[in-house]
Amino acid sequence: MDFSLTEEQALLQKTACDFLAKSLSREVLKRMEESEAGHDLDLWQKMASLGWLGLPFPEEYGGSGGSFADLTVLLEEMGYRTCPGPYFSTVVLGGLPVLAFGTEEQKRQCLPAIAAGERVMTFALTEKDGGRDGGGIRVRAVPFGEAWRINGAKRFVTDARLADFFLCAVRTGKETKEADGITVYLIDGRTRGLRTRDMKAATGDRQYEVKFYQVPVRSEQVVGGLNKGAxxxxxxxxxxxxxxxxxxxxxxxxxxxxxxxxxxxxxxxxxxxxxxxxxxxxxxxxxxxxxxxxxxxxxxxxxxxxxxxxxxxxxxxxxxxxxxxxxxxxxxxxxxxxxxxxxxxxxxxxxxxxxxxxxxxxxxxxxxxxxxxxxxx
The missing domain is CATH 1.20.140.10 (Butyryl-CoA Dehydrogenase, subunit A, domain 3)
Structure with missing residues (x-):
């Protein structure tokens, strides 16, 4: 297996290195880290214009058609500069699952907007009692007429305050410690009943608790199939x-x-x-x-x-x-x-x-x- 970079990846690496070195001075990093959101809209739009926000998405969804390995080349350069902002949560935790498991409507709803720098996304998974896999999920969605209602709290949700869309994993099947009976929903961040609280992480990123109060979800918001979220x-x-x-x-x-x-x-x-x-x-x-x-x-x-x-x-x-x-x-x-x-x-x-x-x-x-x-x- 050849681990060396392709010609295209080497060019991406150099472009990212040069751009981030120029854009992320010590003063800029300090200002972004001290801001409430840790986000710079001007930098975000420049990343969009470079094609970074849609790097792993197909061209039909506004992306660059890059591979997952291409994405890791860019992320390594971002890590070199400790680049703040919601790139990881939006592209890796939000966009990739929608690309892999979303319906065509969900893909067209999210991916072009992410690639254009118009939307931020994240995944609400972890809870008080765990969440490195589906086994720790206790937040439930219960039937309510033709829809469902979500109640409960998720913790360590990266960039939740900025998110326009959430992926949220909840239990819809029987109560069990196993990772079955889980469903992932795509939720608009403006939905009534969503509340966020800053968890004051010392790790340099923005982590939040997200509380769901009777948040309504419908069948067309399911990502990957009902009870198949694991x-x-x-x-x-x-x-x-x-x-x-x-x-x-x-x-x-x-x-x-x-x-x-x-x-x-x-x-x-x-x-x-x-x-x-x-x-x-x-x-x-x-x-x-x-x-x-x-x-x-x-x-x-x-x-x-x-x-x-x-x-x-x-x-x-x-x-x-x-x-x-x-x-x-x-x-x-x-x-x-x-x-x-x-x-x-x-x-x-x-x-x-x-x-x-x-x-x-x-x-x-x-x-x-x-x-x-x-x-x-």
């Missing part, structure tokens, strides 16, 4: 895990680059600190973590594009990459010393994202269990 959830989480790996590797690369530059300039005992063997070994570990994890996530992305289940490849990539990003940032902190722990320095931004990325869509222990299960254990 398949939608599984596919979404699998792709989201690999997409998050790409984003994390971009961040880890940035930490390596800035730390390496510092180690060449910082002089102690009359020598650059990068000349000391102990520091050199730290860099060797960082390099190995980054490149080993990158090969794993690219393998998983290519398997997904081939139509393979990719369960084991995804689990290996996420288990390795989340922990690798954390190790890289911790080693970066050790090399930078005290300055790396200040808010004036950029390291805090990467460290917080490493902590969040590691646990999103399943941490290392969760995915190691999946690897073991795939081995028949």
């Amino acid at each position: 398949v939608v959830i599984e596919d979404t989480l699998r792709k989201a895990a690999v997409a998050k790996c790409a984003e994390m590797i971009g961040g880890a690369r940035a930490v390596l680059d800035m730390t390496l530059a510092y180690a060449k300039e910082r002089v102690q005992f009359g020598r650059p600190i990068g000349s000391f063997q102990a520091v050199q070994h730290h860099f060797a570990d960082m390099w190995t973590d980054i490149h080993g994890s990158r090969y794993l996530y690219r393998k998983a992305a290519l398997e997904i594009d081939s139509g393979a289940p990719a369960v084991q490849a995804v689990a290996m990539a996420k288990a390795r990459t989340g922990e690798a990003y954390r190790r890289v940032t911790m080693l970066g902190h050790q090399i930078f010393g005290a300055i790396g722990f200040t808010m004036e320095h950029e390291m805090h931004r990467y460290h917080r994202r490493a902590l969040g990325g590691d646990v999103m869509f399943g941490n290392g222990a969760f995915h190691r269990d999946k690897v073991a299960a795939a081995m028949g254990l």
